[in-house]
Amino acid sequence: MKEKIVEVMNVNYSKNDVEILKNINFEIFCGDFVGIIGPNGAGKTTLAKIIVGDIKDYSGKVIVRGKIGYVPQMKDINRDIPILVREFASMGLYEKRGLFRFFTKEDWKEIERNLEMVGIIKLKDRPITKLSGGELQRLMLARALLYNPDILILDEPEAGVDQMGKARFYELIDTLRNDKNLTVILISHDIGMIFQKCEKIMCLNKTLHCQAPRERISLENLQEVFSEDFDIWIRGQKHYEREHKS
Amino acid sequence: MIGLIREFFSYDFLVNAFIAGLLLAVSTSIYSPIVVLKRMEFIGDGTAHAVFAGLAIAFLLNLDYKPIAILTAIIFGLLISFLSQREASENTAVGILLPVFMAFGMVVVSFIKGYTPDIMSYLFGNILLISLEDVYYLLLITSISILLYIFMRKEILYFLADEKTARFFKVPITFIRTTLLIGLALTVVSAVKISGVILVGAFLVIPGTISKIYARKFDHMIFYSLIINITATVIGIIFSYLFDLPPGPTIVLLLFGFYLLSFLKRIM
Numbered sequence A: 001m002k003e004k005i006v007e008v009m010n011v012n013y014s015k016n017d018v019e020i021l022k023n024i025n026f027e028i029f030c031g032d033f034v035g036i037i038g039p040n041g042a043g044k045t046t047l048a049k050i051i052v053g054d055i056k057d058y059s060g061k062v063i064v065r066g067k068i069g070y071v072p073q074m075k076d077i078n079r080d081i082p083i084l085v086r087e088f089a090s091m092g093l094y095e096k097r098g099l100f101r102f103f104t105k106e107d108w109k110e111i112e113r114n115l116e117m118v119g120i121i122k123l124k125d126r127p128i129t130k131l132s133g134g135e136l137q138r139l140m141l142a143r144a145l146l147y148n149p150d151i152l153i154l155d156e157p158e159a160g161v162d163q164m165g166k167a168r169f170y171e172l173i174d175t176l177r178n179d180k181n182l183t184v185i186l187i188s189h190d191i192g193m194i195f196q197k198c199e200k201i202m203c204l205n206k207t208l209h210c211q212a213p214r215e216r217i218s219l220e221n222l223q224e225v226f227s228e229d230f231d232i233w234i235r236g237q238k239h240y241e242r243e244h245k246s
Numbered sequence B: 001m002i003g004l005i006r007e008f009f010s011y012d013f014l015v016n017a018f019i020a021g022l023l024l025a026v027s028t029s030i031y032s033p034i035v036v037l038k039r040m041e042f043i044g045d046g047t048a049h050a051v052f053a054g055l056a057i058a059f060l061l062n063l064d065y066k067p068i069a070i071l072t073a074i075i076f077g078l079l080i081s082f083l084s085q086r087e088a089s090e091n092t093a094v095g096i097l098l099p100v101f102m103a104f105g106m107v108v109v110s111f112i113k114g115y116t117p118d119i120m121s122y123l124f125g126n127i128l129l130i131s132l133e134d135v136y137y138l139l140l141i142t143s144i145s146i147l148l149y150i151f152m153r154k155e156i157l158y159f160l161a162d163e164k165t166a167r168f169f170k171v172p173i174t175f176i177r178t179t180l181l182i183g184l185a186l187t188v189v190s191a192v193k194i195s196g197v198i199l200v201g202a203f204l205v206i207p208g209t210i211s212k213i214y215a216r217k218f219d220h221m222i223f224y225s226l227i228i229n230i231t232a233t234v235i236g237i238i239f240s241y242l243f244d245l246p247p248g249p250t251i252v253l254l255l256f257g258f259y260l261l262s263f264l265k266r267i268m
């Protein structure tokens, strides 16, 4: 029997009297690769922030037995700031040094090892203002890995990444998962990819409509979650346009 | 030329003005990139107007103006820090508080009997009134700013690039924001006598804006800001001495001239 690494019990969350998450219950086991899908505004990011500990005023109980490496949505980052790739990644080691302390030579070596691992070592002295979406996604991954996590939570890592880049990014996640024995929670718009890669799938739209190994998720399940938007959802590109217009 | 320089340095008040101008140039080049990158361009103006309220109180009660100015600036900085942690951005918070402090200052001024020339000189600044004590204060503030930059460089970068996730990585964002806003407030207090309440914003906005166009690295932004500030200050003071112009506004106009030049470069 594998060990439970994340337990979410009876979680409810409202903001300004609007119910955002309702009655969420699930558990994740060590080494799982879980996909969370759901339409825009379903509460996926909110759920991630609750697990990560960013949001604290929820009701219910969340137990996390391990360290989380968090890869947030790209829009959280101010891409206008002339911070170098390696400096940005160093945030993952901050905890180790802290206020008023400088990173050591070993720290910088470790940072470079992680940049190498995610395949952007050549960019280490480039400002993030000059990165593509895919490169920035890898950088955020390196930063999360430097935190030395047991669990990786990725929030829509495919946003702003081209098709080739996406495939390679998911390969990278696979490799890391095997090498480092990571538990991965992947929030995604990309239903196709989630079904291909993840062992367990959770369909979220304010509440969990289904959670099951991927073989047991049916088209009807998905239809229920995405309701009238479903046809838009299978045609990924169109959805993307719609999202960015609204 | 040599004669001119000798003449210039034979006046104590000019030497004081010159040193004060250079020190201010150094400390504002550290804050200007932060102010511009964090999009809180009005923070300088806001703090300066808050300082005005402090000055008014000091004049009314006949107290030493500096501690009161520092106190109001810090209170203003803390209020901005507090408000901007909630929903509002720094600029919104400043937009709300600036008129409040200014209005308060004006009400206080209305209680002061007779003409208040000293208060007016703070509105527009006069670098030639800089005392030795002001120079020491500036030296202290500038040293603090440099130390902040050296020892909090990485924290400042995290704060600018990804404040939200930085909290997750245990970066003390609230501490950093508050420290920076207080440092900024102290710098503005020291700037008010030079540039006046009304012009202080230019020192904090223009150098950062220009340097952002050219810099690949945060440190380069500070370095370019430093060059821009020092050039404008030196030329500004010399011009105002030669042609009998008000120094503060002359420096600001020069800064704006540099901005126009950088703009030309950008469209070419």
Ligand SMILES: Nc1ncnc2c1ncn2[C@@H]1O[C@H](COP(=O)(O)OP(=O)(O)O)[C@@H](O)[C@H]1O
Binding pocket: A015, A016, A020, A038, A039, A040, A041, A042, A043, A044, A045, A046, A047
């Ligand atoms: N800061 C906020 N204040 C108020 N409502 C919010 C805030 N952030 C998100 N919401 C609301 O919470 C709901 C869920 O948002 P989110 O978790 O970002 O969804 P998802 O990541 O699935 O797109 C949305 O309806 C959104 O409008």
Ligand SMILES: [Mg+2]
Binding pocket: A044, A045, A046, A073, A155
């Ligand atoms: Mg989201």
